[in-house]
Amino acid sequence: MNQTTLLPAPLSEIEHWVFDLDNTLYPASCDLFSQIDWRMTAFIAESLSLPPDEARPLQKALFRRHGTTLRGLMVEHGLEPSAFLDFVHDIDYAPVLACDRLKAAMAALPGEKLIFTNGTVRHAERVLERLGLDGFSGIFDIVAADYMPKPDPAPYASFVKRHAIDPRRAVMVEDIARNLVPAAALGMTTVWVTGSPEWAKAGSEGDHIHHATDDLAGWLETRMAKAPDTPGSS
Structure with missing residues (x-):
């Protein structure tokens, strides 16, 4: 198109x-989001003391229910957002x-x-x-x-x-x-x-x-x- x-x-x-x-x-071929995506999984695993194979589906469920994973963590788990945002955006921008x-x-x-x-x-x-x-x-x-x-x-x-x-x-x-x-x-x-x-x-x-x-x-x-x-x- x-x-x-x-x-x-x-x-x-x-x-x-x-x-x-x-x-x-x-x-989208720069694929920055895949970096952010996996850092969200890592943050959830660490913050909620979950193994990665449990943190991953939780992340996706929070996204579906709330529009962003962050919003879901704030609403359902009382997360303070600044640490999450700093962590997930600590990525390699070289592909851009x-x-x-x-x-x-x-x-x-x-x-x-x-x-x-x-x-x-x-x-x-x-x-x-x-x-x-x-x-x-x-x-x-x-x-x-x-x-x-x-x-x-x-x-x-x-x-x-x-x-x-x-x-x-x-x-x-x-x-x-x-x-x-x-x-x-x-x-x-x-x-x-x-x-x-x-x-x-x-x-x-x-x-x-x-x-x-x-x-x-x-x-x-x-x-x-x-x-x-x-x-x-x-």
Whole structure:
């Protein structure tokens, strides 16, 4: 799957571009999540005094019940989140490589750019550094969301309020299909970046996904090329 149709609103009217981080700004083939995934298992095993073969299924069950493993540990086991977040994001970021096309396409976007992630600010900063991307107006992370993960609607409302976003003039880009449901409900234009693991495709049916692509840089390039009303163009 590649580029789809034009945005329903002219790009000159888009004021905010909202990007998820992991498996969105870098390809899922970097496989950072597998590192994080196994560190979550190790943390659970150590914290709850469980053997790994019991910690692993518990981790997955917590994820299914609560949207993130962290949320499940907080709700069901009273976990203090900072130690967990520090531990699971202590990973090797070397697989994330800069993409000149993405850098150029992002730099050309009109309006403000923001990160909205279930990760942490520090994790986002490390990824952005590896990608060579800058110019973001803010990073709204799991701490800012009061540890309530996407796709719960509450952090979307908080995010929009904090950054004074008019959802009707915002685009949200995300690799997990169900995380676009609340964005579309608020009135945002949504872009689903495909190519993530099968579980990320759940909830991809429905009209909450307006555009889909397996090449974010190419999609952004095409949007800008087809936007003659963008400020500064003829």
